[in-house]
Amino acid sequence: MTQAATNNAGTFAPLRQKVFAVLWVATIIGNTGSFIRDVASSWLVTDLSATPAAVSMIQAAATLPIFLLAIPAGVLSDILDRRKFLIVVQFLLASASLCLLFLSASGLQSVTSLIALTFVGGIGAALVAPTWQAIVPELVSRPDVKGAVALNSLGINISRAIGPALGGLLLAWFGAAVTYGVDVISYVFVVAALVWWRRQVPEDDALAERFLGAFRAGLRYARASRELHVVLLRAAVFFAFSSAIWALLPLVARQLLGGGASFYGILLGAVGAGAIGGALVMPRLRARMDADGLLLLSAVLTAAVMGVLSFAPAQWVAVAALLVCGAAWITALTTLNSTAQAILPNWVRGRTLAVYLTVFNGAMTGGSLAWGATASAIGVPFTLAVAAIGLLSVGFAFHAMKLPKGEADLIPSNHWPEPLTSEPVEHDRGPVLVLIEYTIDKADRSEFLKALARLSHERRRDGAYGWGVTEDAADPGRLVEWFMVESWAEHLRQHKRVSKADADIQDDVRRYHKGPAAPVVNHFLAINHPHLG
Known part of the structure; x- marks a missing residue:
């Protein structure tokens, strides 16, 4: 043929x-x-x-x-x-x-x-x-x-x-x-x-x-x-x-x-x-x-x-x-x-x-x-x-202005573990603040932040409406990435949306982490109380 x-x-x-x-x-x-x-x-x-x-x-x-x-x-x-x-x-x-x-x-x-x-x-x-x-x-x-x-x-x-x-x-x-x-x-x-x-x-x-x-x-x-x-x-x-x-x-x-x-x-x-x-x-x-x-x-x-x-x-x-x-x-x-x-x-x-x-x-x-x-x-x-x-x-x-190649693997990776909760959380509760704590060597800091900037686009695409990174004033090697999601249900959807290409970006970020274990992830839920009005 x-x-x-x-x-x-x-x-x-x-x-x-x-x-x-x-x-x-x-x-x-x-x-x-x-x-x-x-x-x-x-x-x-x-x-x-x-x-x-x-x-x-x-x-x-x-x-x-x-x-x-x-x-x-x-x-x-x-x-x-x-x-x-x-x-x-x-x-x-x-x-x-x-x-x-x-x-x-x-x-x-x-x-x-x-x-x-x-x-x-x-x-x-x-x-x-x-x-x-x-x-x-x-x-x-x-x-x-x-x-x-x-x-x-x-x-x-x-x-x-x-x-x-x-x-x-x-x-x-x-x-x-x-x-x-x-x-x-x-x-x-x-x-x-x-x-x-x-x-x-x-x-x-x-x-x-x-x-x-x-x-x-x-x-x-x-x-x-x-x-x-x-x-x-x-x-x-x-x-x-x-x-x-x-x-x-x-x-x-x-x-x-x-x-x-x-x-x-x-x-x-x-x-x-x-x-x-x-x-x-x-x-x-x-x-x-x-x-x-x-x-x-x-x-x-x-x-x-x-x-x-x-x-x-x-x-x-x-x-x-x-x-x-x-x-x-x-x-x-x-x-x-x-x-x-x-x-x-x-x-x-x-x-x-x-x-x-x-x-x-x-x-x-x-x-x-x-x-x-x-x-x-x-x-x-x-x-x-x-x-x-x-x-x-x-x-x-x-x-x-070159068009994208479109070669990334966008199939869901399903690699995020289910978030730990002390009791079931109502789906419409929010907003949700997610914190990921990294330990980064001073020599790797610049490259880590470049990789984290690429990750920020993925976070926003998949549901975050706010994103940032902070450092510990007492320990500059301790950096915390944070992002906001409008509800608990939307964060659970994030877990399903992360693609294999996104997982590769996250792996690139995590390779700079020098802690004894994986980066620590914490989830914080907004508290609605009349005294906090």
Whole structure:
């Protein structure tokens, strides 16, 4: 077997697992319906109002809810039954499309109703996006996770290749009502697949998180993870500039290229087809380039496409350019998404992927509004040129900020012993102060503190909201690390969250300890007493 064949076999390996394959096909059908709906809404708004601001509002309405709600949705995906949650949201999405159908059939559709119902659809997308991504490790084995993430991106772009073209044809031949009706039917297939999936429901857990506590834990993790910060920043700058092509594409199709609804669908279909091609050659690209090289390549190609479109080329040139754009788009999406997946432990995956989606959609929303306003002021061609120059500039400027490798072992180590207590402690009692006492030689002090600084990030990621280190005034070799946790239950969760990679960091810290035994660990609980008021 050739190396290329081996790579492609690896790309499609997750489809050998039946549940993943069924849900993957179902999401392609569902996403195809969503693209059919979106192309109808994007085109209808150009009939109702041809101003760039109104057109870009549709894009903003689709992405703003994800920016606003992705983190709460991620929390829900971590604490609720993910299968049932997905089923409920599919009915919400179907209801929004039914409303679009009835308004279009009755001739009551307006810019306001299009934006409002697109916003409702965006709410549905916000609720399901973190959950669809978070279930991937449940459906495939660990070695196949990256391949499954790539296949999910491929599936979206298969839908992007089929949906917009089909939506444009349906809109041109049968009108908006039938187009929205096809989208409604697509949800039937998604719900059927989710009902068929017999998800293994986790056993009841006495330490199961509640919404507000889980929300705070997710934000603490995101705030303390430096690796995640790099991914978020790289994603924000890339999508803020590349969003111009999505916000202005309806106007490019109609005003610059002189096309109709079916041609707009063809342009979006070309993006999807290019993405499929890009996904197929991705294994070869990964063999030659690292993640940073792939992201830079995506920025250069996307900027080149925007530059070509700014000159109002022939229609066939625009289609060819958007094929390239699709390949660049899936390369960037897959690179950033798989990097985010690789650096996240399962306990916080849904919440932290939601942070990533918030940044992604915030950049898309803000970018869409900004580029729409810019196009109103200086015109579509100049706006595309400005966006292209900006994307090239930030692409090269941020290339030096390297993406994390994502090679750490994030499986729980379960190496912390159960804390000793004189009697059972109520789970909601807190806060909890944890003290770890070390004996450190003077010669090792500097290296010990460097290792302890690395450990502090792990403590904060896993639940601590305060951390510090102190020394004994009478004995400088006696150092005490301390951290605060909001409740006893949250500290017990910390015990389950510590990964094997975190255990390695802790071992590195403890090797500097010179005491006769292991570092002494003490737990102190806050006392609530009326005289202490």
